[in-house]
Amino acid sequence: MRMAIAQYYPRASPIHRLDPRCKVVAVAALVVGLFLRSSFAALAVYGLVAVAGLLLSGVPLGWVARGLRPVVWLLVLTFVVQLLFAPGPAFYTLGPLHLSLRGLAIAGYLSLRLVVLVVASLLLTLTTPPIALTDALAWLSRPLRRLRVPTEELALMVTIALRFIPTLMQEIDTIMKAQRARGASFTRGGPLRRARALVPVLVPLFILSFRRADELALAMEARCYLPGAPRTRLHPLHAHRRDAVVLVLVAALVVLAELI
Amino acid sequence: MSGDAANGHAAGGGGPAGEGLEGQHALGVRCEGLSFWYDEGATRIAALRGVDLTLAPGASVALLGPTGSGKSTLLQLLRGLLAPDEGRVLIDGLAAGEDGYEERERRIGLVFQMPEMQLFAATCRDDVAFGPRQLGWSAAEVDDAVTSALAAVGLPADRFGARHPYSLSGGEQRRLALAGVLAMRPGLLLLDEPFVSLDPASRRDLEAILRGLRATGMGLVLATHDVDRAYGLCDARVVLDEGVVVDAGPWRFGAGGEDALLSHRLKLPFVVELWRRLGRAAAEAPPELAAAAEALA
Numbered sequence: 173m174r175m176a177i178a179q180y181y182p183r184a185s186p187i188h189r190l191d192p193r194c195k196v197v198a199v200a201a202l203v204v205g206l207f208l209r210s211s212f213a214a215l216a217v218y219g220l221v222a223v224a225g226l227l228l229s230g231v232p233l234g235w236v237a238r239g240l241r242p243v244v245w246l247l248v249l250t251f252v253v254q255l256l257f258a259p260g261p262a263f264y265t266l267g268p269l270h271l272s273l274r275g276l277a278i279a280g281y282l283s284l285r286l287v288v289l290v291v292a293s294l295l296l297t298l299t300t301p302p303i304a305l306t307d308a309l310a311w312l313s314r315p316l317r318r319l320r321v322p323t324e325e326l327a328l329m330v331t332i333a334l335r336f337i338p339t340l341m342q343e344i345d346t347i348m349k350a351q352r353a354r355g356a357s358f359t360r361g362g363p364l365r366r367a368r369a370l371v372p373v374l375v376p377l378f379i380l381s382f383r384r385a386d387e388l389a390l391a392m393e394a395r396c397y398l399p400g401a402p403r404t405r406l407h408p409l410h411a412h413r414r415d416a417v418v419l420v421l422v423a424a425l426v427v428l429a430e431l432i
Numbered sequence: 433m434s435g436d437a438a439n440g441h442a443a444g445g446g447g448p449a450g451e452g453l454e455g456q457h458a459l460g461v462r463c464e465g466l467s468f469w470y471d472e473g474a475t476r477i478a479a480l481r482g483v484d485l486t487l488a489p490g491a492s493v494a495l496l497g498p499t500g501s502g503k504s505t506l507l508q509l510l511r512g513l514l515a516p517d518e519g520r521v522l523i524d525g526l527a528a529g530e531d532g533y534e535e536r537e538r539r540i541g542l543v544f545q546m547p548e549m550q551l552f553a554a555t556c557r558d559d560v561a562f563g564p565r566q567l568g569w570s571a572a573e574v575d576d577a578v579t580s581a582l583a584a585v586g587l588p589a590d591r592f593g594a595r596h597p598y599s600l601s602g603g604e605q606r607r608l609a610l611a612g613v614l615a616m617r618p619g620l621l622l623l624d625e626p627f628v629s630l631d632p633a634s635r636r637d638l639e640a641i642l643r644g645l646r647a648t649g650m651g652l653v654l655a656t657h658d659v660d661r662a663y664g665l666c667d668a669r670v671v672l673d674e675g676v677v678v679d680a681g682p683w684r685f686g687a688g689g690e691d692a693l694l695s696h697r698l699k700l701p702f703v704v705e706l707w708r709r710l711g712r713a714a715a716e717a718p719p720e721l722a723a724a725a726e727a728l729a
Contacts, residue, residue, distance in 0.1 A: 343549075349513045350550045353542040354612060355566030372562065375552035379598070 179235075181298045186414070187229035188299045192308035194415035198422040199296045205426040206289060214429040215284055221425055222291045231298045239294040240287070247283050254279035302334045307409060325399055332388070343380060347373050458489035458651050459536055459619035461510060465519035468505055468675075479505040480675040482519070487620070487653065492646050494662035495655040497672035498697035503655035504545065506672065507622045510653070511542040538567065541618030545625045547609030548602065556582070556600070556608055557593040563616040574615075581615035582608075585641055603634025607641065620651040627658050639665065659693060663701035671696055 182188075187195075206218050226236060258275030265271070297305070310327030317323055348358065351372045358369050466483040469476040480502045487493055495503050508514045510521060512528070520527055523536040544550065553559035560581055564574040582589045585607040592600070597608055606626070613621070626642070627635050642665055646652055656662050662669065663683065671679040671692040679692035685704050686694075693700055700708070714722070 346544065347550055349508065350542075350544045350547065351562075352513055353511055353544070354550075354563040355538065355616065356562075357566070372550070372552045376550050380549060 179298075180301050181229075181231045181235055182301075183230050183299075185228060185230045185299065187225055187295070189414070190299075190418060191409055191411045191415045192300050192304040193311055193409060194411065194418055195296050195300055196305070196308045196312060198418060199292050201422055201426050202292050203289060205429055206285060206292075209430050210281065210285075211432070212281065213432045215281065215288065217425055217429040217432070218292070219284065219288045221422070222288050222295060225295045226291065229295060229299050231295075235298060236291060236294055239298070240290055243286065243290055247286055250286060251279045251283045254282055303331055304407075304409075306331045306334070307405065307407075311409060322400070324403060336384075340377070340381070344373065344377060347376050457619050458649055459539060460489040460524055460651075461485075461487040461540070461620060462522040462525075463506075463510070463519065464522065466506070466509060466516050466521065467518035468502075468509060468514060469517055470505075478675050480509070480516075483672075483675075483677050485670060485677060485680065487651060489619075490649045490651050491668065492652040492666045493654070494659075494666035494669040495653055495672060496657065496659060496662060496669055496693065496698055497655075498657065500674075501672045501696075502675040503672055504624050505675075507542055507624055507653065507655055510622060511540050512537045513542070536619070539617065539619040540622060541613040541616060541620070542622045543610055543613050543624065543626060545628060547612075548597075548605035550612075551597040551605060551609060554596060555594050556587065556597055556611075557589060559597050559608065560611045560615045563612055567616060577615040577617060578611075581611040584614055584644070585611045586637065587611065601634075603630055603637060606630060606634065607638065610638075610641070614645075618650070620653070621645065622653045622655070624655050625657075626654065627656065627661055635661070657698060659698055660701050660703075663703070671698070673697075 202218055202221060205214070226233075255271060255275045256269060258272060258278045260272030260274030262270035262272050263276075300308075306327045309330075310323050313321070313323045313327075348356075352358070356369060356372060358366060358373075360366075360369070463483050463485040466480055466485075467478070468480045469478050483502075483506060485506075495506065497503050505514065509516055512521070523533060523540070526533045526536065528537075551559050553562065557578055560578045561574050564577045569577065578593075579589045582592060587600075587604060587607055592604075592608075597605060600608060610626075623642070626638060630638065639661055642652060642654075646665065652666065654662055654666055668682050669679070670677055673696040678696060685691055685700060685708075691700065699705075714725075717725075
């Protein structure tokens with residue numbers, strides 16, 4: 173069983189070395205900018221930034237393509253719908269279908285924007301380990317602590333959840349195999365029957381997960397974990413001059429894209 | 433299907449009460465050039481490489497090997513839960529896709545490592561009945577199979593049938609999971625580390641049950657690194673290391689580098705080790721002790 177979520181691609185590149193907080197802010201700025209202004213020129217700027225980032229990161233294109241795969245259908249749908257239903261003089265007519273240049277432009281723009289959006293976010297997840305990502309989000313959401321939002325605890329929860337996804341996948345795989353060995357079939361029958369076939373998988377999975385959660389909580393307490401207590405980190409986040417440079421550069425590009 | 437049905441009727445009719453597990457047609461299995469790789473992202477890891485193996489009907493074979501040697505993978509290939517990348521599995525001489533293969537494959541019982549992890553029903557009876565119901569047996573046949581399977585693992589249906597599986601002890605849960613496989617009336621039973629994390633009493637119970645099953649003529653494959661129990665239960669051994677069969681056949685023991693168990697991160701059975709040490713001690717004994725031993729004999 174393979175995971176479909178975009179995974180971290182470990183490598184020593186300038187992009188990998190950036191502070192995760194810097195990367196989160198930069199990508200967020202790009203994404204917001206992308207939606208603030210709809211022009212091909214702005215799109216080109218953001219697209220170039222994303223492509224430059226990708227090339228610098230040295231992540232193989234295959235990994236990026238794999239990350240894009242889940243949105244392929246959305247892309248096709250967006251393109252086709254816009255192409256068919258956008259108003260404007262037709263340049264090609266086939267029966268009831270009117271294809272207009274305006275429609276083609278809108279379809280192209282929307283699809284490309286989606287691609288740039290996904291590539292920019294992939295750039296973040298492919299070059300940042302999940303733990304660093306949650307650390308960055310915890311740091312960035314620190315102002316919320318004033319509103320008594322337990323940001324540290326939430327970040328820890330996310331980290332633990334991420335940590336156990338592969339374990340859970342492994343367990344689901346084993347339990348499904350074991351029930352198949354007892355004659356269960358997960359592909360037979362209609363949707364209702366298939367849903368019911370999952371009961372022998374889900375019940376043991378939940379029981380195991382609860383048991384593991386209990387054990388993990390005990391183990392954490394035994395190692396003196398105290399919710400709300402200030403925590404230090406094994407790898408504290410350090411911002412360098414390069415992070416500042418990248419942020420200034422991204423800010424400049426966003427302003428440029430919004431102005432042209 | 434006809435052989436199965438005939439057995440079922442015999443057990444339900446004039447057969448000896450409570451011994452529905454006897455008289456099952458034992459399956460013979462052969463692997464030819466079996467290879468299997470696990471995909472780990474960009475790399476492929478060989479779990480088995482060119483495994484040739486013959487399991488005669490009713491034979492009890494220990495599948496020994498260090499952790500990661502491919503034991504579990506081999507069991508799952510035999511049961512058809514994984515498809516081989518190379519080679520094939522023959523059951524009673526039939527290859528996959530041939531008439532009668534699937535029905536025979538279903539009669540290979542596989543008890544996973546820590547099988548109590550798969551218990552899910554509200555009562556022991558229902559959990560054991562899961563397999564037989566999936567096979568589409570009639571209510572009477574299911575009932576019969578469940579009762580005899582529960583009896584075979586020492587959890588009589590009248591006392592344990594209505595209990596919740598998670599109210600049982602660890603050892604009882606393991607036996608219940610075994611009953612779930614036995615209820616499908618297997619002609620060959622594959623067990624993946626059946627003794628792991630059981631207390632000594634539960635291990636003894638389970639060992640006695642497996643001995644009883646062997647006596648009914650059921651074939652056993654015991655994948656384990658518990659060499660002591662394997663030696664006690666099985667007639668032959670297959671030693672697997674890094675996905676390759678490095679030794680197969682009846683038990684035999686050599687010294688140091690010559691013994692497949694010792695040279696592949698396993699150990700000699702305790703009795704063998706004891707015997708060997710006694711022999712060495714006797715050879716080195718002072719003459720008066722040797723004389724005394726002779727006089728006593």
